[in-house]
Amino acid sequence: MSAWAALWERARDPNPIVRKELLALLRTPVYVRSVVVALVALAVLVVSVALAASEGEADLAEAGRILFQVYFGGAYLLLAMVSPVFGATAIVQEREGRTFDALVLTGMHPSRVVTGKLLALFLAMAFIPVAATPVLGVVLLFGGVTLGHLLVATLYLGLVTLSGVAFGIGLSAQAQVTRRAVLLATPLAVFGALALSSVVTGLGVEYARRHSLTLEGPLFFVDAYFAVPYGLSYLFDLVVLPATVFGLWLWLWGAVAYAGLLEPSDDRARPVKLWALGAWAATTAAARLYAYVYALGAQDRVVLGHLAQAASGVLLVLLLSAWVGEPLRRSRRQLLHPPHPLSRALLPPTLLPTLGFLVALGALNFLVGPWLLTARGTNLEGLLSAGVWCLAYLSATTALQGFLAVRYGSSAARIGGALWLFATLVLCWIVYALAGGGSLSRGEGALWVSVSPVWAFPAVVDAFHGGRGDTSATRAALRFAMALFGLWTALFSALTALAWRRGVRSP
Numbered sequence: 001m002s003a004w005a006a007l008w009e010r011a012r013d014p015n016p017i018v019r020k021e022l023l024a025l026l027r028t029p030v031y032v033r034s035v036v037v038a039l040v041a042l043a044v045l046v047v048s049v050a051l052a053a054s055e056g057e058a059d060l061a062e063a064g065r066i067l068f069q070v071y072f073g074g075a076y077l078l079l080a081m082v083s084p085v086f087g088a089t090a091i092v093q094e095r096e097g098r099t100f101d102a103l104v105l106t107g108m109h110p111s112r113v114v115t116g117k118l119l120a121l122f123l124a125m126a127f128i129p130v131a132a133t134p135v136l137g138v139v140l141l142f143g144g145v146t147l148g149h150l151l152v153a154t155l156y157l158g159l160v161t162l163s164g165v166a167f168g169i170g171l172s173a174q175a176q177v178t179r180r181a182v183l184l185a186t187p188l189a190v191f192g193a194l195a196l197s198s199v200v201t202g203l204g205v206e207y208a209r210r211h212s213l214t215l216e217g218p219l220f221f222v223d224a225y226f227a228v229p230y231g232l233s234y235l236f237d238l239v240v241l242p243a244t245v246f247g248l249w250l251w252l253w254g255a256v257a258y259a260g261l262l263e264p265s266d267d268r269a270r271p272v273k274l275w276a277l278g279a280w281a282a283t284t285a286a287a288r289l290y291a292y293v294y295a296l297g298a299q300d301r302v303v304l305g306h307l308a309q310a311a312s313g314v315l316l317v318l319l320l321s322a323w324v325g326e327p328l329r330r331s332r333r334q335l336l337h338p339p340h341p342l343s344r345a346l347l348p349p350t351l352l353p354t355l356g357f358l359v360a361l362g363a364l365n366f367l368v369g370p371w372l373l374t375a376r377g378t379n380l381e382g383l384l385s386a387g388v389w390c391l392a393y394l395s396a397t398t399a400l401q402g403f404l405a406v407r408y409g410s411s412a413a414r415i416g417g418a419l420w421l422f423a424t425l426v427l428c429w430i431v432y433a434l435a436g437g438g439s440l441s442r443g444e445g446a447l448w449v450s451v452s453p454v455w456a457f458p459a460v461v462d463a464f465h466g467g468r469g470d471t472s473a474t475r476a477a478l479r480f481a482m483a484l485f486g487l488w489t490a491l492f493s494a495l496t497a498l499a500w501r502r503g504v505r506s507p
Contacts, residue, residue, distance in 0.1 A: 017108075017116025018123070021090070025124050031086070038078050038128050043135050046071050050138060064144030069219045071139045072153045073197075075129055076218070079161045080193035083125045087168020088185035090117045091260065092175045110261035114169065114254060121165045122158075129157060149215075152222045159246050163253075164189065170253035173260025232293045244286045248279050265331035267349035269323060270342070276319065276361055280312070284369050291373060298374070305370030305383045312365035313390055317397065320358055321417055324401050325410035326351040328500070352496070355402045362394045389478060392485040393424075399492035407499045 025031055049070045050063075094100040103113065129136075140150075168185050175181035197218050204220030207213070215223040221238065228234050255271035262268050287308060291301055328351050347353035366387035374380060400420060405413035 015112060015116040015119065017113055018120045021117060021120030022123065025086075025120065031124065034082060034086075035128055035131065038082065039132055039135075042071070042074050042078065042132055045074050046135050046138060050142070060142050061144035064139065064142030065215060067139040067142055068145045068149065068153075069215060069217055071136060072157065072222075073218055075132070075157055076160055077193050077197060079125055079128065079157065080164050080196070081189050082128075083121070083161050083164030084168035084171075084185045084189040085182060086125065087117075087121055087165040088172045088175070088181040089178055090121060090169050091172040091257070092178050092181045093172075095176060096178055104261070110258050111254075113261060114173075114257045117169055117257075118162070118165055118254075121169070122162050125161045125165060126158065129154070144214075146226070148226055149222050152225050153219065156221070156242075159242075163246060163249050166250050166253040166257075170256035170260075173257040236289060236293045240286060240289065244282055248275075248282060251275055251278065264327070267343045269326060269349050269354050270346055272319070272322075273346045273354075273357060274342075276315075279315075280361070280365060280369065283308070283311075284372055287373050301374045302370075302380075302383055305373045306386060308369050308373060309366055309383075309387060309390055312362075312369065313394065316358060316362050316365070316394055317421070320355070320394075320398055320401060321414055323354050323358065324351070324405040324413040324417070326354050328352075328406060351405055352402060352500075355398050359391075359395055359398055362391050366390045366394075385478070389482060392482045392489075396485040396488040396492075397421075399489040399496070403492040403496040403499070406496050 046067060050067055091100075094103055136150075167189070171185050172181050175184070200218045200220075204217050207224065208216040208220045211224065211228050213220055213223045213227050221242075225238055228238065252272075252275050255275045259268040259271045287304060290296075291304060296304065326349065330348060330350060343349065347357045367384065370383045370387060371380065374383070397417065397420060401413045401417045404416045
């Protein structure tokens with residue numbers, strides 16, 4: 001069947017999940033009340049600001065721009081907080097209602113189920129700004145914005161809503177109880193919405209000042225599409241960067257939701273492994289393009305490499321906490337049916353090979369990634385030493401959690417990993433502060449924000465030396481800590497192999 005024939009067949013046979021979900025969701029009292037409360041709150045906010053602006057603002061165009069930002073800023077926050085909560089109930093309610101097995105037995109591919117849930121909830125959430133169109137009419141009466149501004153703001157509002165729904169569905173696919181999914185999604189959605197708005201607002205002030213934009217704050221990008229001169233920086237800032245961020249976010253939670261719908265005997269780790277490799281390739285290419293577009297110097301590229309190490313390290317620790325629940329041995333189904341060639345390339349879907357994949361991905365991120373970001377002639381000694389340090393820390397953490405998962409179960413592994421992270425993230429810095437440590441100096445701050453929070457260890461050594469910034473003592477402390485990490489990794493790897501041979505129970 002050709003691509004056009006497959007597309008026509010898909011158009012003739014629409015996803016039945018969309019119709020089912022819309023019929024079920026639009027009738028629920030919670031959704032109706034949420035829509036009413038959201039519309040009333042948005043209308044009160046806009047009308048009150050409009051009255052204040054009409055009395056105190058002589059320039060109606062400026063008042064219109066203020067109202068435009070108030071309306072869409074409120075809509076962004078509202079949908080970013082509400083859409084994950086509704087998405088968090090999409091799949092877990094099927095399990096609680098004992099309809100999940102019937103959904104799986106329909107023969108639909110898990111990706112089609114996830115797509116149907118995503119589209120249905122997105123359409124339901126999109127009804128809120130559509131119903132608020134009269135309020136938007138009040139905003140447009142003041143002027144100050146064009147139809148292009150309205151289209152760009154609406155496009156990004158849809159992307160934010162889609163991202164929130166995808167995040168909620170990913171959590172719902174991994175949860176077993178609706179209450180837990182909602183309790184987890186609600187604070188994360190609120191924190192994420194507020195944190196993202198704060199970061200974008202801070203970026204918007206500088207970007208608006210540099211390009212003389214008429215809109216500042218979190219909606220600066222709406223005016224940037226029409227005010228910034230077209231060029232490489234325009235394409236990177238306003239096309240490549242947003243596409244990379246939203247694309248990787250949607251891919252991540254789509255992969256998480258897809259993995260949650262697979263059978264326990266299937267390779268549930270493969271979708272997220274593919275995403276991890278794709279995310280590394282995409283972000284490395286984007287960072288390389290950023291360095292080229294803005295002609296970064298050698299020192300700036302080194303700082304960019306350190307930031308890449310920090311971001312990838314945080315991601316790897318999160319993946320480590322998620323993968324300690326993988327099975328210890330292959331299932332009968334995996335033994336009878338040969339795995340997909342891609343699955344064989346990504347290692348078997350069991351705990352120890354998956355943790356090995358994680359360490360290999362760490363080596364790729366910490367050692368190869370920064371090398372790709374730097375220019376010729378750049379001194380990579382500090383960057384590679386930081387990468388080796390980060391890899392040693394990740395290997396030690398992986399060995400610890402792998403042993404706890406094999407010996408005591410995944411719950412004990414996650415608890416032990418949390419205590420280990422607390423000790424490295426918080427405890428070392430407390431000791432550093434009690435030892436009389438001060439602010440970082442000598443331009444080594446980029447190393448200290450690296451993934452390994454145990455950079456506090458050489459800071460403690462420096463503090464006990466009187467805070468003189470003794471680089472020889474710092475290097476000696478780093479070598480000593482890396483040696484300890486190596487011994488730690490070897491010890492817990494040997495204990496894990498011993499527990500494996502003794503046939504300790506699966507987590």
